Each structure stands twice: as C-alpha cells, then as structure tokens.
Amino acid sequence: MFLEGACSFDKEGRSLFPWRFVMHVNLTFSVIVTQLVNGFALGMLFTLMAVGLTIILGLMRVINFTHGILYTLGAYTVITLQKFLGFWPMLAIAPACVGLLGIAIEASMIRPIYKRDPLHTLLLTFGVALVLEDVIRLIWGDVPYPMTSPQILSGVVNLGVAYFSKYRIFVIVFTSVLLFGVWYFLERSQLGKTILAGTFDREMVVTLGIKIDLLFTLVFGIGAGLAAIAGVLASPIRGVFPPMGTDIIMPSFVVVIIGGMGSFWGAVIGGLLVGIVKSFTVEIYSPMADVIVFFLLAIVLLIRPRGISGIEGLLE
Amino acid sequence: MWSGKWHFCFVQAHLFHDSLKRRHRMEKKLKKKVSRRDFLKVTGAAGAAITLEQFLKAPYVRAAGKPPILIGNIEPLSGPYADSGRDEFQGAKLANDEYNRKGGVLGREIKMISEDAPSNPGIGVQKAKKLVERDKVDFLSGTLTSSVTIAISDYAWNQKVLFMAFGSHSDDTTMEKSHRTTFRTTIQNWALSTACATWIAKNWNVRKVYHITADYTWGHTGRNSMNRIIVKKFGGVELGNDFTPLGTTDFSAQLLKARGLKPDCLIVNCYGGDQVNCVKQFKEFGLDKEMKLAGPLSGTPMMKGIGTAAAGAWGMSWHGTIDTPGSKKLYAALMKAFQTYSEWRPSYRHYLGYITHTQLFEAIKRAGTTDMIPVIKALEGHKFDGLKWNPNTWRAFDHQNIQDVLVGLAKRDENWKSEDDYFEIPDHLKGEEAFPTYEEWKANGGHELEPYDMLKKA
Numbered sequence: 001m002f003l004e005g006a007c008s009f010d011k012e013g014r015s016l017f018p019w020r021f022v023m024h025v026n027l028t029f030s031v032i033v034t035q036l037v038n039g040f041a042l043g044m045l046f047t048l049m050a051v052g053l054t055i056i057l058g059l060m061r062v063i064n065f066t067h068g069i070l071y072t073l074g075a076y077t078v079i080t081l082q083k084f085l086g087f088w089p090m091l092a093i094a095p096a097c098v099g100l101l102g103i104a105i106e107a108s109m110i111r112p113i114y115k116r117d118p119l120h121t122l123l124l125t126f127g128v129a130l131v132l133e134d135v136i137r138l139i140w141g142d143v144p145y146p147m148t149s150p151q152i153l154s155g156v157v158n159l160g161v162a163y164f165s166k167y168r169i170f171v172i173v174f175t176s177v178l179l180f181g182v183w184y185f186l187e188r189s190q191l192g193k194t195i196l197a198g199t200f201d202r203e204m205v206v207t208l209g210i211k212i213d214l215l216f217t218l219v220f221g222i223g224a225g226l227a228a229i230a231g232v233l234a235s236p237i238r239g240v241f242p243p244m245g246t247d248i249i250m251p252s253f254v255v256v257i258i259g260g261m262g263s264f265w266g267a268v269i270g271g272l273l274v275g276i277v278k279s280f281t282v283e284i285y286s287p288m289a290d291v292i293v294f295f296l297l298a299i300v301l302l303i304r305p306r307g308i309s310g311i312e313g314l315l316e
Numbered sequence: 317m318w319s320g321k322w323h324f325c326f327v328q329a330h331l332f333h334d335s336l337k338r339r340h341r342m343e344k345k346l347k348k349k350v351s352r353r354d355f356l357k358v359t360g361a362a363g364a365a366i367t368l369e370q371f372l373k374a375p376y377v378r379a380a381g382k383p384p385i386l387i388g389n390i391e392p393l394s395g396p397y398a399d400s401g402r403d404e405f406q407g408a409k410l411a412n413d414e415y416n417r418k419g420g421v422l423g424r425e426i427k428m429i430s431e432d433a434p435s436n437p438g439i440g441v442q443k444a445k446k447l448v449e450r451d452k453v454d455f456l457s458g459t460l461t462s463s464v465t466i467a468i469s470d471y472a473w474n475q476k477v478l479f480m481a482f483g484s485h486s487d488d489t490t491m492e493k494s495h496r497t498t499f500r501t502t503i504q505n506w507a508l509s510t511a512c513a514t515w516i517a518k519n520w521n522v523r524k525v526y527h528i529t530a531d532y533t534w535g536h537t538g539r540n541s542m543n544r545i546i547v548k549k550f551g552g553v554e555l556g557n558d559f560t561p562l563g564t565t566d567f568s569a570q571l572l573k574a575r576g577l578k579p580d581c582l583i584v585n586c587y588g589g590d591q592v593n594c595v596k597q598f599k600e601f602g603l604d605k606e607m608k609l610a611g612p613l614s615g616t617p618m619m620k621g622i623g624t625a626a627a628g629a630w631g632m633s634w635h636g637t638i639d640t641p642g643s644k645k646l647y648a649a650l651m652k653a654f655q656t657y658s659e660w661r662p663s664y665r666h667y668l669g670y671i672t673h674t675q676l677f678e679a680i681k682r683a684g685t686t687d688m689i690p691v692i693k694a695l696e697g698h699k700f701d702g703l704k705w706n707p708n709t710w711r712a713f714d715h716q717n718i719q720d721v722l723v724g725l726a727k728r729d730e731n732w733k734s735e736d737d738y739f740e741i742p743d744h745l746k747g748e749e750a751f752p753t754y755e756e757w758k759a760n761g762g763h764e765l766e767p768y769d770m771l772k773k774a
Contacts, residue, residue, distance in 0.1 A: 026573070026576050026577055028576060030576070031572065031573070031575075031576035034572045034575075034576075035569060035572055035573075038568050038569055038572055039569075041568070042566065042568070042569075137394070142393065142394035142395070142398045143398045143399055143402070144396065144398070144399075144589050144592070144621070146592060146596075146620070146621035146622070146623060148596075148623060148624065148625075149600070154600070155602065156600075156601065156602035162575070163601070163602045164601065165568075165597075165600045165601050165602075167600065168568070168600075237565070237566065237593075237597070237600075238565035238566060238593060239565065239589060239592060239593055239621070241396070241589065242394075243395075244565070247563070247565060278569065279568075279569045279572075282558065282569035282570055282573060283569065283572070283573050283576075286558040286559070286570065286573075287559060289569070290561065
C-alpha cells in the first residue's frame with residue numbers, strides 16, 4: 001500500500017503520497033497539546049469499554065460480544081428518556097437499565113453454558129448482539145438520531161495554548177473519576193477483592209465457599225453498566241445509530257489485547273495509548289490512522305505476547 | 317466486518333444443530349398426528365386469507381388487461397444515508413401516485429418495487445439483478461451513493477435496461493463511467509462546486525483551503541472540483557486533505573490538524589451522517605470563529621441533524637423556499653402526502669425522486685411505448701420545466717440533467733423562524749455556466765456514449 005501510494009501519480013502529475021507533509025509536519029506546540037488532549041478523550045471511551053470487557057473476561061472467561069450492543073443501548077436510552085429527564089440523570093439511569101439487561105442476559109443465556117468451551121459463549125454473545133441490533137432497528141428504526149451535548153458543556157474552553165471542546169474535557173474528567181471509582185471498588189472493597197481473587201484463581205475462590213455464580217452475574221452487570229455509560233458519553237459526539245456498537249467493539253477488543261487480558265490497568269493504558277497514537281497518526285500521516293491500531297497490536301504482541309500487563313494462564 | 321452474513325450463518329448452523337437434537341427428543345414425547353381434516357381446515361383458511369389480501373390490495377387503476385409498468389427502485393433505506401434514501405423513495409412515490417390517479421401512463425398502472433441497498437456497490441448490484449432478472453422490471457431508478465450508482469449503471473448497460481439515477485453527484489457517473497442507458501437527474505459535483513467555490517472565492521475571499529474528503533468516488537471528485545475553481549481559477553492553495561472512510565464518526569483529530577494549518581476555509585466533501593458529525597464537531601471545537609466552512613453538497617436532511625451547529629456555504633439542487641409556482645406546488649403536495657410531524661419538511665431528495673419519475677413517464681408518453689430505445693431518444697435533448705428559474709435540459713452527449721445550481725448558506729441563529737430556514741439561498745448559477753462544456757467534458761475523461769445499435773438485445 002505504502003509503495004503503491006508513493007509511486008503513483010494523479011492527473012496533475014503530483015505524487016499521491018503527500019511527501020510535503022512528511023517533510024514539513026506541522027507539529028507546533030499548540031497542535032501537539034490539543035492532539036494529546038484529543039487522544040486522551042478518544043482513548044477514554046475505548047478504556048471505558050475495555051475495562052468492562054476485561055473484568056468479564058478475567059473472571060468469567062467469557063469473550064463478550066454483546067458489549068458493543070450494550071453500548072448502543074446506553075445511547076438509545078438517552079435519546080428516548082432525555083426529553084423527559086434531561087441529560088444528567090442519564091449517566092445513572094442508562095447504566096442501571098442496561099446493567100439489569102446484562103444481568104438478565106447472563107442469568108438466562110450465558111450461565112447454562114459456562115462449563116463449555118469459551119468458543120460457545122463467544123458464539124452465543126455474538127448471536128445475541130445480532131438479534132439485539134435488529135430489535136433496536138425494529139423499535140427505533142434505521143435512521144441515525146442526532147444528539148447535542150447539554151447546553152452547559154457546549155462551546156470551547158481555553159487550554160492556554162488553544163481552544164478545546166468543553167464536552168470532551170468533561171468526558172476525560174468524568175471517565176477518570178469513574179475509572180478511579182471502579183479501581184477503588186475492585187482494590188479496596190471486600191466484594192471487589194473477591195472478584196480480583198476470582199480472576200487470579202477461580203477454583204480457590206470456589207473452594208473457599210464463595211458463590212461464584214452470583215459474583216459472575218454481578219460482574220456482568222457492572223460491565224454492561226460501564227458499556228452503557230460509554231454509550232451515553234459517546235452519543236453527543238458520534239450520533240446514535242443501530243450499528244454504532246460495531247464501530248467500537250473491535251478497537252475495544254484490540255485495547256484489551258494490547259493491555260493484556262484481564263488486567264484493569266492494562267485496559268486503561270492500552271485505551272489511552274490507542275487514542276493518542278490514533279490522534280497523532282492523523283496529524284502526521286492520516287491514511288494510516290485506521291491501520292495504526294493494528295500495527296500497535298502487532299508490535300505489543302511481538303514484544304509482550306500477553307499484552308502490556310496480561311495475567312498468566314488466562315485462556316491459554 | 318463482524319456482522320457479515322457468513323458469521324451469522326456460522327452461528328445459525330451451530331444453533332440449528334442443537335435445536336435438531338432437542339426437536340428429536342420432543343418428537344419422541346409428543347407422537348400426535350395431524351388429521352387430514354385439520355390439514356384441510358388450515359390450508360383452506362390460509363388460501364382464503366391470501367385471496368382476500370390480493371383483493372384488498374387491488375390497484376386503483378383498473379387498466380383493462382394491460383400489464384403494469386414495473387419500476388425497480390433501489391435506495392439506501394438503512395445506514396448513514398437512510399434519511400436521504402427514504403426522501404427519494406417518497407418523491408418517486410408521489411410522482412407514481414399522481415400519474416396512477418390520472419389513469420396511469422399509456423393506460424398502464426405504474427408499479428414500483430422497492431429494494432434497500434445500504435451504501436455498498438456489491439449489494440446494490442445484487443438488488444438490481446434481483447429486480448431485473450426475477451421481477452422483470454421495465455426500468456431501474458433510484459440510488460444515492462455514487463459508488464452504488466456507478467456499479468448499477470454498469471450492470472444496467474450490460475443488461476440493456478434503462479436506469480434513471482436520482483441522486484449520484486460524482487462526476488464519474490456521466491463522465492468516465494457514462495452509458496447510453498443511464499440518465500442522471502441531480503447536479504454533478506463539477507457544477508455544484510463551480511457554484512459554491514465561485515461564491516466563496518468572490519464573497520468570502522477564500523484562497524487557502526483544507527479538505528476533509530469521504531474516501532470514495534463522490535468525495536474525490538468533490539475535492540477535485542472545488543480545487544479546480546479555488547486553486548486553478550482563483551490562484552489559491554490546498555493546504556492539505558484528509559481522506560476519511562465512509563461512516564467515520566469522529567473527525568476531531570482531522571479538525572485539530574486543519575486548525576493548526578490555518579486555512580481560510582474548511583471544505584467538507586462528506587455527506588449524510590459523516591457530514592452531520594463533521595460539522596457538529598467543527599462547531600464543538602470552536603473552529604467557526606477561526607475559519608469559514610463550505611462543501612459541494614448539503615441539504616435539509618443533514619442540517620436537521622446538525623441542528624444549532626448549522627453553518628457553511630453549500631452547493632444545492634433544490635430547496636423548499638424556491639419561489640417559482642412549480643416548486644410551491646410540489647412543496648404543498650409533498651407536505652400533504654408525507655408530513656407526519658410538525659417539524660417535517662420536504663428535502664431536495666424528494667424533488668429528485670419526483671422530477672425523475674415524472675420525466676420518465678412523460679418520455680414514455682412521448683415515445684408511445686416502454687421500449688427502451690424510443691424512450692431514450694425521447695429524453696435526449698428534451699427541454700422541460702424543472703420547477704426552478706430556468707428550464708432544464710437532458711443533455712444528449714452525456715445524459716446529464718442541465719439545471720440551475722443553488723448556493724445555500726446554512727444557519728440557525730436568532731433570525732431563524734421555520735424549519736425551512738436552515739438554508740438561505742443568496743445566489744444561483746445558470747446551468748450553462750455551471751456544467752462542463754463538451755470540450756471540458758471530453759478533456760476530463762468524458763466517455764462517449766455507446767452507439768444505439770449496441771442496445772439491441774442479443
């Protein structure tokens with residue numbers, strides 16, 4: 001692709017490969033700062049998705065393909081209920097509704113097939129995602145819904161070197177606080193410690209007399225809730241449409257693998273890395289922007305086969 | 317890539333296998349047979365229901381024994397262009413209903429078979445194949461995405477079926493990829509950009525531009541056409557360009573990059589959901605205070621999505637506020653037929669669907685037959701009232717519909733009054749000045765239409 005681009009010319013005889021941009025990349029200080037902040041904002045959404053995926057994967061060994069559709073449902077909750085309640089309550093209502101749906105999916109469909117190969121749960125969740133996407137099309141239609149950010153967050157804020165979107169700053173702050181909360185819960189609370197213990201050694205947790213089934217259901221619910229919050233946060237930026245989940249599930253899985261399966265901090269670092277690298281690739285050589293994530297994945301896997309901080313023995 | 321049908325089949329096969337096992341067990345338990353009488357009852361009832369349904373659906377034109385004229389309509393009714401696809405479908409339907417109410421065309425009822433082809437050329441051709449080979453339609457119409465239109469146009473030429481393209485704006489459709497069997501109603505990028513770029517260069521003094529371009533034929537020709545005016549004619553410069561894949565939702569990095577290069581104007585060669593997100597984010601990052609915004613094409617469906625962030629100068633085909641008698645009449649008819657909620661307004665996509673179908677019917681009337689060659693001859697060079705200021709022409713050498721090109725200024729500020737106010741129309745360019753001449757057409761890869769004798773079916 002690279003060589004083909006470099007050697008072919010358009011009608012006016014210019015190279016299709018934009019040499020002038022490689023030679024004089026416009027990396028001024030303000031551009032670097034804004035792209036960095038922008039990469040953070042992009043990465044935060046990936047992180048939020050990846051954290052949910054990774055704790056489900058770590059504890060339950062379930063490769064959860066319904067995650068993308070739960071994200072979509074979070075966004076659809078907003079466009080349905082926002083008229084009555086406004087934007088802010090959605091940050092609590094959407095994860096509650098979608099979390100309950102997640103719990104229902106886990107209890108009714110995933111629980112009966114835990115004992116089987118992880119491939120079976122992968123296929124099941126994939127099927128459920130397809131069905132739910134069509135249910136969304138039936139209820140809300142195919143047409144994309146436009147969304148606007150709440151009045152107080154529209155407009156720009158001065159970063160010192162340049163202006164930046166207020167809403168995206170809010171996304172960064174809110175997600176950071178939320179992620180800190182999730183980390184605190186996992187690391188400090190008794191329940192969270194049990195979940196982490198289950199991630200490391202499931203048999204031992206069962207042997208100690210903890211009802212692991214209930215724990216699984218809870219974790220699935222939390223994961224679904226995080227996906228819904230990501231959906232709520234993304235809706236004013238990206239609009240709301242039925243296949244929106246498909247656009248984010250692949251990068252999220254890539255983030256999980258880069259960060260290392262089952263690792264909380266791996267997901268956070270992986271997500272931010274993907275966001276920032278993507279942002280800067282657009283700045284430096286934009287045709288690579290969609291491929292770079294997979295290059296990053298390949299490089300990380302070559303150096304560290306389990307990802308940045310993967311847990312030993314998971315799905316191996 | 318993960319919602320491909322093969323994955324779906326895989327899952328299906330897996331589930332099916334399990335269900336077979338379960339059904340086997342169930343059948344062992346319930347060994348109840350269906351009696352012959354029960355069977356007759358059920359099939360009888362079903363048969364009666366189907367006949368009744370056919371009877372109720374009976375068309376309101378009772379053409380004595382004559383078969384209907386079948387038109388196969390292909391539109392993206394799902395995906396990022398779903399809004400516009402639905403509008404074109406409704407416009408075409410309005411034309412069909414009008415003619416059917418008057419007793420059809422040549423005494424034959426117009427019947428439209430609709431297919432959904434989201435912006436994917438492969439699916440588009442599949443649907444066209446189904447319409448031509450299985451439904452045996454007389455004409456093909458519709459399509460919005462240029463890549464789909466060109467694919468269907470090639471297919472229609474191979475099958476020797478007349479294809480009336482409503483809404484593909486790529487130059488290629490009537491230049492490099494033109495066919496004797498394809499007519500294109502809407503304005504090609506060349507003309508849209510001539511009108512828009514000339515206007516911004518003169519009124520806003522735009523010389524340095526940055527492009528964000530949808531990475532397919534329509535976006536590419538949009539960018540080239542804008543540069544033809546800004547760079548070549550006015551001596552401006554293109555500071556940069558980013559190709560974005562169709563369906564891109566986040567333009568933040570591209571917009572920040574554009575801001576760093578300080579252009580006079582950002583040119584958005586994107587359409588549909590992509591344009592909505594790009595313009596919204598343009599405002600979100602406060603770029604409206606630092607540069608102008610323009611693009612070859614926009615319309616009411618997009619600006620509605622963009623809402624209060626509406627901005628920019630755009631090329632347009634038609635708008636609800638055009639004050640010619642013909643347009644006012646069409647506007648009223650569309651409002652009457654399709655308005656479902658108070659904010660609903662007709663868009664130029666309705667206009668395209670309506671004009672194309674009425675023109676096709678008029679051509680059939682003039683030709684006195686639905687045979688393709690006489691209909692094509694009836695269309696070529698025909699001058700008609702396109703409901704705008706100056707008359708339209710179906711140009712014979714490239715099958716392009718020559719018409720007035722509008723420049724629309726998008727806004728939604730404190731002076732904003734009604735849902736039609738998304739655009740103010742400060743100017744329009746006469747068709748002859750906007751579209752490429754024969755020499756320009758030829759020099760830019762115009763492909764001479766095939767001779768008539770190639771149309772005779774083998």
